[in-house]
Amino acid sequence: MSAPLLELRGLVKHFPAGAGTVRAVDDVSLHVAPGETLGLVGESGCGKSTIARLVMRIYQPSAGSILFDGAELARADRARMQMVFQDPFASLNPRETIGRILxxxxxxxxxxxAAERRDRVAALLQRVGLRPELAQRYPHELSGGQRQRVGIARALILHPAMIVCDEAVSALDVSVRAQVLNLLLELREELGLTALFISHDLAVVRHMSDRVAVMYLGQLVEQADRDSLWHAPRHPYTRALIAAAPRLDPSAARTPRALLQGDLPSPIDPPPGCRFHPRCPLAQPRCRQEAPALRQVGAAQVACHFA
Structure with missing residues (x-):
């Protein structure tokens, strides 16, 4: 097995909030191998976007470390890791032309x-499915799908080894979303990109990822390869997420599903023991007292006493 391109070790990020502390990310360890796409999934507020901002050095960690290609992130070449943001309009400067942005x-x-830069911009616009003359336009003159293609082009302009996609298609219409996802898959194969793909949409994560990590309230609860996780989820939370996903097969839609009950607890005051226990159908007294460690169970790593 090759050394990880990206590695998170015991990563922690807390934010002060009045008299309390938001425990956004709590002791998260994971890795992404060269050429691999790791999907990071969970409900809104679970901490996955905070991880994206930590990896991109928008936030500084409260504890733990991030290694990129074997070196501490602070010493890594920042051009080798780029980000595709969620909102394709807010992430582009409205006062600059597309060509200037790229x-x-x-x-x-x-x-x-100057000539080499113009050629690179024109070639990359074509590669993401846009006409080179759009370089003279401003962001407000483009559709949402076109703006996100510009965002992808900007992430690729420096020939990075890795991209971080934080809910990169959630703001797009369904038909445009499929086009952008397929473009990302093509670029990943063509350029040999490594990717951290963050989404709350399980169907999107399944389509894009080689492995999947599931987060709940700032912690990882399961990691496995994509097919193992979908066909044999080990953690009750993962099973609930998969059960809640829309079903296209009419016969499967008639099958009763055990859906997740209750709301995500506050990250300012997370439950003791296993953080999932207030919503878990398998919860026992031990779950309320003892936090489960992430351990190997078959082909997966699972943080559950009864996996």
Whole structure:
């Protein structure tokens, strides 16, 4: 097995909130191998977007470490890891043309002369399915799908080894979403990209990922390869997420499903023991007192006493 390109070790991120502390990420360890796409999934508020911002150094960790290609993230070449943001409009400067937006990273990192930069922008616009003349347009003149293609082009302009996609298609219409997802898959295969793909949509994660990590209230509860996780989920929370996903097969839709009950507890005051126990159908007294460690169970790593 090759060394991980990205590795998180005991990662913690807490935010002060009045008299309390938001425990957004609590002791998360995971890795992404070169050429692999790791899907990170969970309900809104579970901490997955905080992990994206930690990996991109938008936030600094409260504890733990992040390694990129074997080096501490602070010493890594930032051009080698880029991000595709959730909102394709808010992430683009409305006062700049598309060409200027895409050229900016090349200017910052001193890549090429003016002609080489123009050629690179034109070629990349074509590669993401846009006409080169759109370089003269402004973001408000483009559709949502076109803007997200620009966001993908900007992430790729420096030839990164890895991209982080944080809910990259959740703001798009369903038909456009499929086109953008297929574009990302094509680019991953063509360029040999490594990716951390973050989404609350299990169907999207299944389509895009080689392995999947499931988060609940700031902690990992299960990690497994995509097919193992879907066909044999070990953690009650993973099973509930899969049960709640829309079903396209009419016969399967008639099968009763055990859906998740209750709301996500506050990250300011998480439950003691297993954080999932107030909503878990398998909860026992031990779950209220003892936090389960992430352990190997078959092909998966699971944080559950009864997996």
């Amino acid at each position: 050229e900016q990273p090349l200017l910052v990192h001193r890549r090429g002369d």
